[in-house]
Amino acid sequence: MNETTPRTVPATTAPDTSGTLDEALERLHSSGPERDGWLSNHAPMAVEALVRRGQASGVHRWLDHYRAKLEDMPDRFAEVTPVNWQEALGDPRRIADWAAYFERETADRPWRDVLAEWWPRLLPGIAGGSTHPVIRVGHGVRTLLTSEENGPRVKELAHALGYWAARHQPLPPLTSLAPAPSAGDALAAVARVPDQSGGIRARLAQLTSFPQWPGLPVAGADEARDRLEELVRAATHRYAEYGHGAPVMLVHAATAPNAVLRTLPALPRELWAPSVGAAWAASAAVTAAYSPAGPVALPAGYAASLSADEVFARAAAHGDDHTIKFTDTALDVGDATALAAALRSVELNPPAL
Known part of the structure; x- marks a missing residue:
């Protein structure tokens, strides 16, 4: 198709005052970022988009349908620390360890500081996880930039960054x-x-x-x-x-x-x-x-x-x-x-x- 004149009428992006997004994220944060060993959990990204685009009323019904595709967060393997993170980068066995690492980091420091430190480290592995980790980060950051910062929303960014680190693939x-x-x-x-x-x-x-x-x-x-x-x-x-x-x-x-x-x-x-x-x-x-x-x-x-x-x-x-x-x-x-x-x-x- 040919290039066309941009439209000026955006889809609804009214702020969510219902708490639906936070409820959905809290439902999801006990789940891992993958299932069947490598297929990505898309639910955190999809519910963020649904809420942002005015479809919050259908989010929990959507999650009920998606629930069969969720698996629990995998067991911890070996703790990620500021000393050993380089050897842990790109190791999918450490998905839960990376999530815990970024939960600690975002609890101790502003999330923007954590993101700025890790962005250049993670970018070379942007293709990892079929690009789903960076996509999840983008949804999480959009929420934090356009709405109140709170526990579920910061935790979502931590899990997204952890997924990217575990699936980092140049x-x-x-x-x-x-x-x-x-x-x-x-x-x-x-x-x-x-x-x-x-x-x-x-x-x-x-x-x-x-x-x-x-x-x-x-x-x-x-x-x-x-x-x-x-x-x-x-x-x-x-x-x-x-x-x-x-x-x-x-x-x-x-x-x-x-x-x-x-x-x-x-x-x-x-x-x-x-x-x-x-x-x-x-x-x-x-x-x-x-x-x-x-x-x-x-x-x-x-x-x-x-x-x-x-x-x-x-x-x-x-x-x-x-x-x-x-x-x-x-x-x-x-x-x-x-x-x-x-x-x-x-x-x-x-x-x-």
Whole structure:
């Protein structure tokens, strides 16, 4: 689809005064971040999006349906400390140890200080856990930036950071190809991995090179924000015509860089520019791993009659966690092509309710 004029009517983002989000997070914090050994627990991210977009009344019903996918937090393995954290980084056996570590850290220091210290340590492993850990961090930070700080919300950030640390996974060494003039051009130039039959770790292991984007080094914090907005918009738009290739996995090409974008306001400005490269790597990696050979064009005027609130209401009624989170990102982008992409995710992914 072609670029379209951005819409100016956002979906509902009224503050939650019901306590629903805190109740949901408290229900979830005895659960681990994964199930079946590696599948991510999407509930904390999905309930945050539902509450933020005016669908708080359905959160507990949604959680009741999702409950079968939850597992208890795994047993502790070996304590993570300021001395041994480097050897524990990327060790999924220590998921519970990392959660406990960040609970202690955020109890003793302001959460922004903890985030600023760990952000540059964690960014190189942004692809770990299929990018779900950074996405969870983005949802947690958005809550803390836009509403009252309290125990459940700070604990959610601690668990998100712990998940990222436990699943930290750098990409293989990559060669930079010719610069691309825009994020959309860069995503279009990403080569598919040769063997797309395996899981994400097998696919990421095949990566060898990406187009260079942005073409020039990011000059400062404001430019970093602009480039991230461009990347999120391009990846969201691309889903409209390419999402059919892997409807679940390809949402992360947009939601992962959007998590980075959401986190920027909580970080020192000197960390904004280095964040762009990591966000691009995550988006490009998912694109390479799961994009189909060609697009499927949508009909003219697809979703044109729907408002942002109506599109998100459809995603909420559909109930699929990835669809909810992708639609939440599409509403951040806010234009007609983004809303069409969100509606496409509703059609492509199997309903959960």
